[in-house]
Amino acid sequence: MNEIQANVMKTTTLKRLWLPVGAGLAACLSGCNLDVLDPKGSVGVAEKALIATSTWAMLIVVIPVIILTLLFAWRYRASNRNATYAPKWSHSTAIEVVVWTVPTLIIIFLGVLTWKTTHELDPYRPIESNVKPINVEVVALDWKWLFIYPDLGIASVNQLAVPVGTPVNFRITSDSVMNSFFIPQLGTQVYAMAGMQTRLHLIADEAGDYAGMSANFSGEGFSDMKFRTLAQSPDEFNAWVAKVKATQQQLSMDEYGTVAKPSEKAPVQYFSTVDPQLFHNIIAKYNNGHVMDLQDAACGTKG
Known part of the structure; x- marks a missing residue:
């Protein structure tokens, strides 16, 4: 049995193991009622918007990292003889700028968002309304x-x-x-x-x-x-x-x-x-x- 056949068999075995696990998780989650994401009041609506905004902001980093991890694993796999081999490579100013600037901007954005919504959604803050509470x-x-x-x-x-x-x-x-x-x-x-x-x-x-x-x-x-x-x-x-x-x-x-x-x-x-x-x-x-x-x-x- 060559290396390719062995890898195929391993992949097939993993799929068989994960299929019942995935089906079980899907069955469990299908009965979940995510009430937090179905708000019926202005406070709940504001909190849902905060959750969504924070999630999307963080995905700006998470999604590219996942994609690049898979891309690098494929691009620089052992069997790809066309990939550049640079064992002494150690620094790239462009990469450093990107990996520090983007997360810093996201952290600043989330910090401002948190400060603002913390005051707006303060539980001690009365709700403004013409109706007597x-x-x-x-x-x-x-x-x-x-x-x-x-x-x-x-x-x-x-x-x-x-x-x-x-x-x-x-x-x-x-x-x-x-x-x-x-x-x-x-x-x-x-x-x-x-x-x-x-x-x-x-x-x-x-x-x-x-x-x-x-x-x-x-x-x-x-x-x-x-x-x-x-x-x-x-x-x-x-x-x-x-x-x-x-x-x-x-x-x-x-x-x-x-x-x-x-x-x-x-x-x-x-x-x-x-x-x-x-x-x-x-x-x-x-x-x-x-x-x-x-x-x-x-x-x-x-x-």
């Missing part, structure tokens, strides 16, 4: 989410309803370990920490039923720590509020102790009334009565 207080528990609507005096577990086209001002904390609040199609995940409150501003531009999740491992019930975000028309949202207010359950401090107990695959719950100091008390119990904002904590101040 709605306030929602979020508490990460083991292993569920509690949503408190302080202006409406209601609360829910594992279901968040918001009116379409209305900015939502979130205040987020945890009454357990560190967690992460994330609605992929609306954009921006923010951490929830005990004794701290973080802020987030989102908006839903289209009606829909969007997945919400914990994006930070927090124990055995983490995989089922999910909720649904209902982006509704104003009339539908008002009907949802009326439905919640019609329930018998009330969320007092005593009842909260029961709700906060660890549980997995927690069902949706509604509370027609809620203690107005509940969110404050959840945070303050870790700080000797103080409520600390994460941004203030970075500056060493308390609120």
